[in-house]
Amino acid sequence: MNADAFAALKLKFRARCADDLAVLSAAAPGAAAGADLRQRIHRLAGMAGSLGFDELGRMARAVDILLQASDALDGAEVEALRGALVDVAKAA
């Protein structure tokens, strides 16, 4: 593995996590998740684990699956995802 390229990619990912956190925090509790936020969560679920952010990946997958059944952005899973995003994004 190209360690430099991988480290650079992780930095970009952390930066995007900061954007994701901002979008998630701006969404009103109980409101329907928009297409942009859905896509952000889906992408988080897809790649966080492969970059070594296992906890964030698990949280994002849980919310991603919830959003496939319901539009509402609510519940403990969303709060847990917000917390995981804060942890990853703060290092950006």
Add this chain to the structure above:
Amino acid sequence: MAADALPADRTPASAPPVTPARILLVDDDPLALELSALLLEDAFPDAALTARDDPAAALALFGRETFDVVVLDFDMPGLNGLECARRMQAIQPYLPIILCTGAGDEMLAARAMQSGLTDYLPKAAMSAQSLHRAITRALEATRQARTIDDQRRDLELFAHALAHDFKQPVRQLLTFSQLIADEAAEAATPELAQHIVFLRRAAERLGALVEVMSQYTLLNAAPEIHAVDLDQAFEAAREALSVYIADRGAQVTATAPLGVVQGNDALARQVFQNLIHNGLKYNESATPSVEVSLAPGESGPVAAFRDNGIGIAPEHQEAIFQPMKRLHSASQYAGSGIGLSIVRKAMTLQGGQVTCASTPGDGSVFSVRFQP
């Protein structure tokens, strides 16, 4: 077509490499694209990697370039992964494609495999190792699929050779053995006359075998399905077997009118002919008989062929549909042992099926179900 021309008529498939030389990676998420590229470079350091973040741009490469494998995201705007894969494989058949799926996309796995995709990989589980494993497996599966298709084409070519090239020498054998018999009729010793009879019978058996083998192996293409008048199929079969029916002093009847079903006319006639002939052949009754009837069934109309023949033991009632499977010696009952195999293949091609119920000594009932 001459038999010795067969190898020139097909292009040998070049076996795909065990490791890919050219990989195409498609993902609309720039970070996911970058991550997958890093993992693929790690998994296959010698491969040439082409990456596109737009499925339309990836599709545009086909026709100009070929790839050994494609790693494709499912969830892309505009053109989803399944449709994109279908279009790629339409341009480059046998292209192994790994579909990368997200959370909750498990159902995609079944759809992906049904669509001809070679494999799928959950994105959350993506690593250099999982990509290496999936791609290696996909290349091997594709190589095997190609080999099977090549072998099937070889068999079809062989069947064409049987149908067209083998029949003429068999006819010549029959003709010249008859000429020898006629010319030597006066001068031949009893032994020579007997040998000529054996020669002619062997040629006749060979001719019959060539005929049914070519019928069976050529029976592969999906037939046109339309309304089939079973009364006409019955009459056609009875007419084709009229000499045999008369020779056996047999009765072949139908509970008229049988009616109309969905199927293929030519295949239905073949099924009727083979089942009626089968019912009369394996039959020691003073008056061999086959009665055909049609009744509605849960999964489609069922035509029943009831005979008063020797019957079939329960343990053989499935095996009789296997090609070349014979329960009796050729001296007891002449034949190729492939008539019922043709029936099964013909019914499967029509979306139906055939089954047998029988008690030894008490006749058999062959049930032919057509599609609803």
